[in-house]
Amino acid sequence: MHTASARSSATPEIDLTIGAVLAGRLVQPLFQPIVDLATRAVVGVEALARGPAGTVLEFPDRLFAAARLAGRLGELDMLCSERALECAVAAPAPPPLLFVNAEPAALNQPLSPRLIELVQNGLPFREVLEFTERSLPAVPGSMMRIAGQAQTWGNSLALDDVGVDPMSLALLPVLEPEVIKLDMSLIRDPHTEHTRAVCAIVRSEARRTGAVVIAEGIETEEDLVTARQLGAVWGQGWLFGRPVRLDQIDPDRYDTAAVHTLRTPRPGFHQPAGTPYQTAERHAVATAVTPEGITLALARLRDTAATQNTAIVVASVPRDRPEITVSLQELADEARSVILLDSPEDELTAVVLGPGEGYALCTRGLRLVTLDDLPPVAAVTRILLNQLA
Structure with a gap:
């Protein structure tokens, strides 16, 4: 999470353009400790971008706003990643994570090329790539591609700011990160229905996958107690x-043993082989396609979407199935986010994902499979999202 720090009124601000920052590689990252809440040992550090000290672009709010305005946000983010790795690699005692x-x-x-060079030369630590909540619905195909590359290189994934937008919880089992980071807003309001619901889903996912839960924004001893009550085992904040x-x-x-707390990387997990139907058939028994069966499955999809105001619909439809298109449009009307794909095979696939819940319909030829168990629904979704990569 890019966090602004307090400005110093004693340092005059010098005008500088984002072009000059990028050309001169003038990003200097700072690092915030992430600790084990039980021992307070430092398990890793988070790199936080800073521009040149004493300039108008020193602090991340202005730095990233200037890059966004200039249409160069991607370049800046890539430079921030490069500089974070360069500084950590050069450190006499690199952090564990x-x-x-x-x-x-x-x-x-x-x-x-520079980022690839740094990673492929071998890192003296394990990198954890943090996806923000905005990544999941905004660029899901690219997210799957980068997640797959990170796992291939032996690194890990984290989902940041969990709790700000409930829609991210819908795609949490699709990304299945090694680390889940609770947004600081949950620590500030631990007794609300929203916080309880978010943390219940996160705890369930952590138990299922072995993910480590981190609480952000821990500033006091009381915050530390709250973080542990919400299920966090690691944390970061001004207290530490x-x-x-x-x-x-x-x-x-x-x-130094913290790296072994994280799940072993799984190359290929985010870019699985096969088709949605083949994946679905490994998890449930196929039945013959009938009009009644399709109608019931579509009704179940609509019901799932209707009960989740943050539902995500992902569907892949053959061009020769116009009668299904109308029903899927009704389904899409119930969802907050909709991703429609052309089917490259004689397959129809429709998935609805909500926080802690999912349902999928998969057909191939005259065979139908439905899924209501979240892990296989997430597996089908990964295959669909890779078509966007």
């Missing part, structure tokens, strides 16, 4: 340290 943010605007572009240069963090605080 390095958390690096990925803006949605950067996911639609190829990785830079503000963003500083990496050489200002005492390496004796590092828990």
